[in-house]
Amino acid sequence: MRDFQTPGRSIVYASNGLCATSHPLAAATAVDVLKAGGNAVDAGVAAAFLLGICEPAMTGAAGDCFAIYAPPQGGLIGMNASGRAPAAADAGALRDKHGAAIDRRSADAVTVPGAVAGLCQLVEDHGRRGREAALAPAIRYADEGVPVAPRAAFDWRIAMENLQGSARQHYGKNDGPYAAGDLFRLPGMAEVFRRIAAEGAKGFYEGEVAEDMVAALQAAGGVHTLDDFAGVKADYVDTISTTYKGHELIELPPNGQGPAALLMLDMLAQFDLTDLDPLGVDRAHLEAEAAKLAYDARNRFVSEPASMGDGLERMLDPELAGRLAARIDRGRALSLSETEVIGAAEHKETVYLCVVDGDGGALSLIYSIFDSFGSGLASEKFGLLFHNRGAGFNLHAGHRNEIGPGKRPMHTIIPAMLRMNGSAVMPFGVMGGQYQAAGHARLITNLLDFEMDLQTSIDAPRIFPQDGRLRVEHTLSPVVLEGLSGLGHDLEYVETPIGGAQAIWIDADRGVLMGASDPRKDGCALGY
Numbered sequence: 001m002r003d004f005q006t007p008g009r010s011i012v013y014a015s016n017g018l019c020a021t022s023h024p025l026a027a028a029t030a031v032d033v034l035k036a037g038g039n040a041v042d043a044g045v046a047a048a049f050l051l052g053i054c055e056p057a058m059t060g061a062a063g064d065c066f067a068i069y070a071p072p073q074g075g076l077i078g079m080n081a082s083g084r085a086p087a088a089a090d091a092g093a094l095r096d097k098h099g100a101a102i103d104r105r106s107a108d109a110v111t112v113p114g115a116v117a118g119l120c121q122l123v124e125d126h127g128r129r130g131r132e133a134a135l136a137p138a139i140r141y142a143d144e145g146v147p148v149a150p151r152a153a154f155d156w157r158i159a160m161e162n163l164q165g166s167a168r169q170h171y172g173k174n175d176g177p178y179a180a181g182d183l184f185r186l187p188g189m190a191e192v193f194r195r196i197a198a199e200g201a202k203g204f205y206e207g208e209v210a211e212d213m214v215a216a217l218q219a220a221g222g223v224h225t226l227d228d229f230a231g232v233k234a235d236y237v238d239t240i241s242t243t244y245k246g247h248e249l250i251e252l253p254p255n256g257q258g259p260a261a262l263l264m265l266d267m268l269a270q271f272d273l274t275d276l277d278p279l280g281v282d283r284a285h286l287e288a289e290a291a292k293l294a295y296d297a298r299n300r301f302v303s304e305p306a307s308m309g310d311g312l313e314r315m316l317d318p319e320l321a322g323r324l325a326a327r328i329d330r331g332r333a334l335s336l337s338e339t340e341v342i343g344a345a346e347h348k349e350t351v352y353l354c355v356v357d358g359d360g361g362a363l364s365l366i367y368s369i370f371d372s373f374g375s376g377l378a379s380e381k382f383g384l385l386f387h388n389r390g391a392g393f394n395l396h397a398g399h400r401n402e403i404g405p406g407k408r409p410m411h412t413i414i415p416a417m418l419r420m421n422g423s424a425v426m427p428f429g430v431m432g433g434q435y436q437a438a439g440h441a442r443l444i445t446n447l448l449d450f451e452m453d454l455q456t457s458i459d460a461p462r463i464f465p466q467d468g469r470l471r472v473e474h475t476l477s478p479v480v481l482e483g484l485s486g487l488g489h490d491l492e493y494v495e496t497p498i499g500g501a502q503a504i505w506i507d508a509d510r511g512v513l514m515g516a517s518d519p520r521k522d523g524c525a526l527g528y
Contacts, residue, residue, distance in 0.1 A: 002455070011455045011514050014527020018513040020502035021047050021353040022431070022523035023054040023149060029137045030355055031526045033129070040355040040363040041069060042127040042134055045119050048367050049138035049193065051351045053186055054146050055522075056171055056373070056385060057155040058431075059351045061192060061204065062213065063369040063387040065115040066252055068239060068417045069126060070424035072359040076417065077126070078252050080408075081118020081234035083111040085390060087405045088223035094403060095395050102391055102403070105164065105376050107222030109388035111409060115367055118234035120201040135197040142190035145183035149522035153180040158496070159372030166216070167376055170383030188382040205229045209382060216379040217386070239417075240316065242266055245448040247425070249440070250417040255304040255408040259315040260437035261416070264294035266321035267328075268445060278450035279461065281483030282330070284476075287445075288465045288489065289328040291438040292339040295465075297324070298437070303401035304408040311400060333488035336468035350413050350436075352429035356504050356513050364415035364427035416440050425506050431521075432499025435464045439499050454505050455516040462498040465489075473498055 002008055012018065017040075019030035029050055030043035038046075044067075052060040067079040094108055102109045123134045148156070156177040163171055170186065178184050195203035203209065210229040217224040239250045242262040249265060251258030267290045276283040297320070301311030314320055327334070350368035369387035378385045392409035394401040401410045412433045418426040430439030439462070446457035461475040463484075470489040472481065485491055497520035504525070505514040515525030 008459065009455050009516070009519060011453060011516055012525040012527055014513050014515070015511055016358045016528050017356065018504050018515045018525060018527030019043055019047065019353065019355045020504055020515045020517045020523070020525035021051065022351050022500055022502065022521040023051055024522065024524050025054055025141065025146060026050045026353065027524050027526040030353070031528055033133070034357055035528060036129070038129045038133070039127060039359065040357040040361040041122050042129045043357070044353055044355045044363040044365050045123040045127065045134045046137050047353050048119055048365055049135055050141060051353070051367065053138060053142050053184070053189065054149070055152050055351055057152065057159050058369065059367045060369050060385050061116050061189070062113040062384040063115045063367060063374065064113060064389055064411065064413070065118050065365060065367040066256060066413060066415050067118065067122060067363060067365040068250060068252065068415050068427070069122070070362040070417060070427070071126070072361045074422070076239050076250060078237040078239045079118050079122060079234060080237050080252065081114040082255060082408050082411050083114035083232065083389065084406045084408050085111050085393070085403055086222070086224045086228045088225070089403055089405050091395060091397070091403050098395065100395055102393060102395065104371055104388045104391040105162065107217045107220035107224070107375070107377060109390040110217060110222060110224070110375050110377065110386045111390045112224065112228050112232055113387060114232060114234060116196060116204040117201045117232050120196065121234045124200070131200060132197045135193045139190050139193045139197070142186045142193060145185040148178045148180055148182045148184050150180045151522040153178060155372055162371065162373045162376040164376040166380045166383070167373065167378035167385060170378050171373065171385065186383055189384070192382050192384065205232050212379040212381045213384055216377065220377055244269055244444060246420065247448060248419040249444060250419060251414060253305065254302045254308055254312060254410070256411045256414045257298050257302055257437045258414045259302060259312060260294045260298035261414065261440040263297055263315050263321055264290050264437060264441040265444060266318060267294060267325040268441060270322060270325035273445055273449040278446065278452065279477070279480065281480050281487070284463050284480060284484060285330070285333070285487055286328065287438070287442060288463055288470055289334055290325070290441070292334055292465050293324040293327060294437065296339045301400065302410045307400045307407070309400070331487065350431040350433065352415070352431050352500070352502055354427035354429065354502050354504050356427065356506055360506070362417065362424045362427045362504070362506065364417050364429055366413045366415045366429050368413045412436055414440070418444070423508065426503055428501065428503035430499050430501045434466065435499045438464055439501065443501060443503070454503055454514055458501045458503065458516050458518050464498055471498060
């Protein structure tokens with residue numbers, strides 16, 4: 001139980017419907033949609049479109065999204081709405097131009113955005129109220145403006161330098177960052193949303209909006225064409241899973257890093273975590289070592305399915321989890337050379353939301369432009385801010401994840417769902433780019449091994465190994481930090497919190513929903 005004499009958040013309880021997002025306006029909008037008769041998909045899509053206005057450094061229509069939907073009647077629906085490299089993408093030319101990695105502030109880092117195709121497909125196929133209703137709140141707030149929230153202002157301040165050219169005009173205030181409480185308007189985006197509401201995804205990927213995007217990308221040196229945009233579609237995919245402590249963790253298959261979350265959890269299953277202090281040195285050390293090894297496998301094997309060969313089967317093989325777990329030394333940290341991590345992605349920007357409706361439908365949705373403010377490039381007329389998800393490609397010749405025409409890059413953003421006895425019990429997600437797979441494993445072990453409540457599981461301090469160093473939040477105790485250093489971890493104190501998270505627990509026996517939202521963000525859980 002929470003200590004009510006110390007700062008913190010209570011779990012939010014509701015019975016008719018509940019949403020958890022990273023911004024209060026988006027959560028309130030989702031609840032309004034539920035009250036008006038919409039289901040989890042209607043509410044989630046409405047909140048997602050709005051989040052591009054509330055948190056423009058984190059997400060937007062020119063980004064990508066993934067979702068897992070558990071309908072009330074049972075089953076699981078996976079959605080991959082990530083974009084592809086242009087048809088003219090040439091790995092050799094890009095190696096000559098950029099060297100070992102694509103410049104993430106260049107048009108070459110921009111894959112064709114897939115989010116709008118996915119959001120439209122979801123609401124058209126599985127919603128009750130249609131596109132116009134889903135887009136109405138985002139249109140209103142893009143026109144009228146959104147007061148900038150504190151965490152959004154923090155992100156704006158540290159990432160303003162990423163904005164280039166017309167992006168500084170659309171997303172800057174007098175060529176500087178917006179501050180908390182400033183009113184941020186994006187009328188060009190309101191017009192884009194109107195066209196999507198009227199025409200569906202075609203209003204985004206064809207006509208004047210697509211012409212505005214292609215012109216901006218070509219002017220910046222990109223090889224994108226109108227045909228690349230007109231050919232975008234989202235894909236329904238089968239989910240993948242593993243079992244842990246009697247619960248089934250559901251992830252999406254590649255090109256996302258869902259297999260890394262499953263592999264890391266399978267590795268941790270080789271140890272008895274319940275004997276450890278959940279906030280202690282030994283637990284943190286085990287988690288860090290498992291992450292190093294799981295992420296090395298991810299970087300070697302994960303790409304779009306057509307390029308993976310047997311990579312997915314190898315990552316899901318329990319024998320691999322056992323062999324990797326056996327490499328963990330409880331008394332010292334593995335060095336970077338011992339894990340041979342290749343091309344690790346940096347910590348990136350994302351929004352995640354989950355919704356459960358009164359009929360029991362559950363949506364887990366994640367939506368991102370990768371870097372803070374993505375590529376920093378925006379279209380001139382409408383102000384569409386391009387993601388830079390192409391930075392997730394590898395430029396090593398012959399690598400599974402090497403960029404190629406029409407290919408999807410390895411993706412860091414992953415929604416998740418926990419099931420028990422075949423029924424969804426928790427849609428959840430953890431923001432934070434590369435951290436997300438490790439964040440899924442940490443949240444699940446917090447809940448199932450250490451029996452933390454949902455909010456405490458999210459609040460708990462985080463660590464993450466990256467590029468040979470162990471990134472730590474300053475909320476870890478000095479004793480733990482000293483112990484980790486003594487095991488050989490090279491500690492790096494983070495400027496920004498490690499990720500963020502939302503989750504909703506479905507207590508079917510009591511007919512109650514329990515929501516939690518990460519204090520590292522501005523958002524909240526709301527229900528009715």
